[in-house]
Amino acid sequence: MNERVAVVGYKQTKxxxxxxxxRERMIYExxxxxxxxxxxxxxxxxxxxFASNDFTDGRxxxxxxxxxxxxxxxxxxxxxxxxxxNAALYAYMRILSGLYETxxxxxxxxxxxxxxxxxxxxxxLDPVYERPRGIINFYSTAALQASAYMKKYKFTDEDLARLxxxxxxxANNNPYAARKEPTISVEDVLNSKPLYLPIRQAHVSAYADGxxxxxxxxxxxxxxxxxxxxxxxxxxxxxxxxYIGDRDLLGMEHLSAAAKKAYKMAGIKNxxxxxxxxxxxxxxxxxxPVFAEAMxxxxxxxxxxxxxxxxxxxxGALPVNPSGGPLGANPINATGLIRLAEASEQLRKExxxxxxKGAKTAVVHAQDGPGAQLNTVFVVRR
Amino acid sequence: xxxxxxxxxxxxxxxxxxxKIESDALDLFVKGLKDKKILGRKCPQCGTVYVxxxxxxxxCFRDIDQVVEVSQEGTLDAFTVNLADVKGTIVEHxxxxxxxxxxxxHSFLMGVLEGxxxxxxxxxxxxxxxxxxxxxxxxxxxxxxxxxxxx
Numbered sequence: 207m208n209e210r211v212a213v214v215g216y217k218q219t220k221x222x223x224x225x226x227x228x229r230e231r232m233i234y235e236x237x238x239x240x241x242x243x244x245x246x247x248x249x250x251x252x253x254x255x256f257a258s259n260d261f262t263d264g265r266x267x268x269x270x271x272x273x274x275x276x277x278x279x280x281x282x283x284x285x286x287x288x289x290x291x292n293a294a295l296y297a298y299m300r301i302l303s304g305l306y307e308t309x310x311x312x313x314x315x316x317x318x319x320x321x322x323x324x325x326x327x328x329x330x331l332d333p334v335y336e337r338p339r340g341i342i343n344f345y346s347t348a349a350l351q352a353s354a355y356m357k358k359y360k361f362t363d364e365d366l367a368r369l370x371x372x373x374x375x376x377a378n379n380n381p382y383a384a385r386k387e388p389t390i391s392v393e394d395v396l397n398s399k400p401l402y403l404p405i406r407q408a409h410v411s412a413y414a415d416g417x418x419x420x421x422x423x424x425x426x427x428x429x430x431x432x433x434x435x436x437x438x439x440x441x442x443x444x445x446x447x448x449y450i451g452d453r454d455l456l457g458m459e460h461l462s463a464a465a466k467k468a469y470k471m472a473g474i475k476n477x478x479x480x481x482x483x484x485x486x487x488x489x490x491x492x493x494x495p496v497f498a499e500a501m502x503x504x505x506x507x508x509x510x511x512x513x514x515x516x517x518x519x520x521x522g523a524l525p526v527n528p529s530g531g532p533l534g535a536n537p538i539n540a541t542g543l544i545r546l547a548e549a550s551e552q553l554r555k556e557x558x559x560x561x562x563k564g565a566k567t568a569v570v571h572a573q574d575g576p577g578a579q580l581n582t583v584f585v586v587r588r
Numbered sequence: 589x590x591x592x593x594x595x596x597x598x599x600x601x602x603x604x605x606x607x608k609i610e611s612d613a614l615d616l617f618v619k620g621l622k623d624k625k626i627l628g629r630k631c632p633q634c635g636t637v638y639v640x641x642x643x644x645x646x647x648c649f650r651d652i653d654q655v656v657e658v659s660q661e662g663t664l665d666a667f668t669v670n671l672a673d674v675k676g677t678i679v680e681h682x683x684x685x686x687x688x689x690x691x692x693x694h695s696f697l698m699g700v701l702e703g704x705x706x707x708x709x710x711x712x713x714x715x716x717x718x719x720x721x722x723x724x725x726x727x728x729x730x731x732x733x734x735x736x737x738x739x
Contacts, residue, residue, distance in 0.1 A: 230610045275644075319608070
C-alpha cells in the first residue's frame with residue numbers, strides 16, 4: 207500500500223480551434239516532450255490511463271488507435287469515459303493500491319475542429335424522454351441553471367458579463383489558452399450573440415483541440431521525477447441522476463458532497479479560509495458562482511458581491527480560475543485534468559503573470575454530463 | 589399487462605463529425621504502391637521495419653524517418669478460407685485471406701492468396717510474392733494479391 211500520491215509532471219498543448227496535426231500526432235508530441243522535460247522514458251511509467259469519450263471522439267473504444275502514441279505499447283493501459291480528472295482519480299487509486307508506483311494520465315479532444323459540440327453532446331442525453339424531443343441540450347441546461355441562479359440571487363446580465371471578462375483577461379495571460387480576446391469589454395459580452403438566454407456566445411467556454419498529460423507517483427517514486435511534488439491530499443467524487451428532470455440544477459447537492467469529502471480527507475474545516483485558489487471546470491461563465499458556492503468557497507447567493515468586490519480575481523480573497531479556466535480553452539476530456547496541471551503550476555510558482563501570491567492549497571474541479579451531472583474534486587498542496 | 593419493451597425512433601446526424609487522419613504512413617505507402625514498390629520505415633534504434641511505416645517507433649517511443657524499400661517476397665503466416673461474408677451469407681466463390689511477412693520486415697500485410705488449387709495443401713511458411721494490378725493509381729488496392737510461388 208502507498209500512503210501519499212503526488213503530481214510529479216504535467217504538460218499541456220497550446221490549445222487551438224483547428225489543430226494542424228491529427229490527434230495521434232498531438233498526443234505523441236505532448237507525451238514525448240513531457241518525458242524529455244523530466245528526463246524519463248516510457249519504462250518509468252507503470253500504468254497509462256486515457257480520458258476519452260466515444261461520443262465526442264465519434265468512434266467506439268475511442269482510445270484504441272491512440273494507445274501506442276502515449277508510450278503504452280505492451281504496457282498496462284486503460285480508459286475512463288469521462289473527464290481527465292476522473293482518469294487522475296483512477297490513477298490515484300491504482301497508486302494507492304501499491305500495485306503501481308507511477309501513472310500517466312492523458313485527456314485530449316478535437317472539439318475545436320472535428321465535431322459539432324452541442325450536437326454530439328445532445329446524442330448523449332436520455333434516449334427516452336430527452337433526446338427524441340430535441341428541446342433540451344447541454345447549452346439550454348446550463349441556461350436553465352443560470353436563469354434560476356440569476357433570478358434567485360439578483361445576479362444580473364452585467365454581473366455575468368463582468369465575470370466573463372475576468373476570466374478572459376486571465377486567459378489572455380495564459381500561454382496555453384486558445385481564446386485570446388484581450389480587448390473584450392463588459393459591453394461586448396452583453397452584446398454578444400444570444401444563444402439560450404441568459405447564455406450568450408461570450409459566456410460559452412472555448413471548445414478547442416488540445417491535450418493535457420499528467421504524471422502521478424507514489425511518495426517513494428516521486429524523487430525520481432521532481433524535487434517539488436504537488437500532493438493530492440483529498441479527493442471526492444459524486445454524481446446526480448442522468449435524467450435532468452430528477453435534478454436540482456441550482457442546489458448541486460452532489461457537487462457539495464464531492465467537495466466535502468475531499469475537504470474532510472485533506473483536513474480542511476473552513477474552505478473559505480484554507481483554500482488559496484480554485485480551478486473549476488466551467489463550461490459556461492454562469493456556472494462559476496453556482497459551483498464555487500456549492501463547494502463552500504463563497505456564501506450561497508454571494509455571486510453578485512464576489513463580482514463587485516473582485517473576490518474571485520487573481521488578487522482577490524479567493525481567486526477562481528486564475529488560468530482563465532475553460533473560457534480560455536475547453537478541450538473536452540482534458541479540461542478537468544488541465545485544472546490539475548494549472549493548479550500544480552500555481553503551487554510551484556510557475557504561473558507567470560497569472561501567479562496567485564503565496565498559494566499553498568488549491569481545490570480543483572471537473573465535471574461531466576449535462577449541467578455537471580458528475581463532479582470530481584481534488585485538494586492539492588505544495 | 590404492460591409491454592416489456594418498445595421501440596423509440598431517434599435520428600443521428602452523421603455530419604456531426606469530421607476526422608483528421610494522420611497521413612504520413614499512408615502517403616508513403618500508397619506513393620510506393622503507385623510505382624509498384626513496397627515502402628516502409630525502419631527504426632534506427634531497435635531496427636524494427638514497419639510496413640506501412642509510421643513516423644514513430646512504438647517500442648522506442650521516438651521519431652523514425654528512415655524510409656526503406658522492402659522485398660516483394662515473403663512467407664505465408666496464416667490463412668483462412670472465406671466461406672461466408674460479414675452478414676453470414678454463404679459466398680458463391682470462396683477465397684483465401686492471409687497474412688504475409690515480407691522478407692526483412694516485422695509487420696504483417698493482409699491480402700488475398702492466389703495460386704492454389706486445393707486449400708488443404710497450403711501450409712504456413714510457404715513462399716509468396718506480391719502481384720500488382722496492371723494499372724496502379726496510388727491506392728491500397730494497387731497491390732492485387734499474394735501469389736504462392738511454391739506448391
